[in-house]
Structures are given as C-alpha cells and as structure tokens.
Amino acid sequence: MNSIISRITDKVWKLSSDGNLYFLDFDKKIIIDTGARSNVHIVRQFLSKIIDFEKVGIVIFTHLHFDHVGNFDLFPNAEFYASAESIEDFQENPFGCVLMQDIAVKLKSVKLNPLPDRFYGLEIIKTPGHTRGSICLWYPEEKILFSGDTLFFNRNMGRLDLPTSVPDKMNESLMKLVAYNYKILCPGHDY
Ligand SMILES: [Zn+2]
Numbered sequence: 001m002n003s004i005i006s007r008i009t010d011k012v013w014k015l016s017s018d019g020n021l022y023f024l025d026f027d028k029k030i031i032i033d034t035g036a037r038s039n040v041h042i043v044r045q046f047l048s049k050i051i052d053f054e055k056v057g058i059v060i061f062t063h064l065h066f067d068h069v070g071n072f073d074l075f076p077n078a079e080f081y082a083s084a085e086s087i088e089d090f091q092e093n094p095f096g097c098v099l100m101q102d103i104a105v106k107l108k109s110v111k112l113n114p115l116p117d118r119f120y121g122l123e124i125i126k127t128p129g130h131t132r133g134s135i136c137l138w139y140p141e142e143k144i145l146f147s148g149d150t151l152f153f154n155r156n157m158g159r160l161d162l163p164t165s166v167p168d169k170m171n172e173s174l175m176k177l178v179a180y181n182y183k184i185l186c187p188g189h190d191y
Pocket of ligand 1: 158
C-alpha cells in the first residue's frame with residue numbers, strides 16, 4: 001500500500017503531495033487543487049492509475065497559490081473554477097495571488113470561471129483569511145469538508161501574512177466552518 005494516493009470514500013480520492021489534490025469521481029470528473037509543479041511527476045504517475053486526465057471536466061481551485069494550481073495544464077479538457085474574489089485579485093496582481101512568477105504567467109493562459117454557491121453537489125463556502133478569495137467545499141452526502149489552506153489537521157490554520165491575506169477575516173471564516181459537522185477533513189496540506 002502506498003500513502004501517496006488513497007481512497008477516502010467510494011467517490012473521493014486523495015493524492016498527498018506538496019499541495020494535496022483531490023479527485024471526485026462524480027458523473028462529471030472533478031479535481032480540487034492540482035498540487036505544486038515540483039510534484040508534477042508524482043501527480044502524473046499516481047493519478048494516472050485511477051483516472052484518464054482527458055476525462056477530467058472540472059478543476060476547482062480553493063485559491064490560486066502555486067502549490068494548488070501548479071499542474072492545471074495536465075487536464076486538457078477541463079474548465080477551471082475559482083472564487084470571483086480570487087479571479088479579481090489574480091487579474092489585478094497575478095504574482096501576489098500565485099507567489100511564483102512562471103506559474104502565474106502560465107495560469108493567464110486559461111479562462112478562470114467564477115464559482116456559483118452550489119456546484120455538482122458541492123457547497124462553496126467563502127472563507128477569506130489565508131487569501132481574500134479562499135474557499136472551502138462541503139460535500140454533504142459524505143460529510144466531507146475540503147478546507148484548502150484555511151483549516152489543517154489539529155486545528156492548525158493557513159498563513160495570514162501573504163500578499164492577498166486578510167488576517168482580520170480568518171476567525172470569522174473558521175467559525176463558519178464549525179457549523180459544518182464534518183466527518184472527514186480534506187485539507188490542502190497535511191500539516
Ligand atoms: Zn495557500
């Protein structure tokens with residue numbers, strides 16, 4: 001058994017990487033975050049065991065830091081989604097949003113679509129703090145919370161000192177998450 005890729009539930013897979021990636025095997029094939037570019041070989045090798053990259057229809061970014069968007073280009077047929085706030089910040093300040101110049105430049109080549117409140121059985125929760133546009137995703141059917149860099153294990157939280165951070169909002173965002181009685185936490189990093 002390897003710990004790089006694991007099946008969390010029937011329809012949800014996790015690829016542990018520098019920036020975790022989640023694969024949702026719904027009618028539409030969905031990826032949440034794509035990991036850091038430095039891990040492209042790991043993503044290619046392990047994710048290809050469970051899915052044909054060409055079949056991924058949707059990629060959702062919890063925010064646009066380089067360790068979450070780094071491998072977006074592995075999915076040639078996907079539509080890309082992020083919060084309206086993240087897209088706005090990216091248009092204004094690509095480097096500040098992504099924190100790595102070459103990835104920021106590459107990301108300009110795709111259309112980023114704003115996420116609605118509900119999306120393929122997922123609820124989008126706006127959780128500004130780590131970045132202004134950070135979101136978490138709630139999958140009610142399995143009580144899974146995809147928490148990006150807002151909430152990690154052991155109640156750790158994401159950094160608040162980055163260019164698009166809004167530290168004043170973090171507490172409110174974390175309180176919002178308390179209301180979701182999750183069974184499984186799927187964070188952006190296993191800190
Ligand atoms: Zn981040």
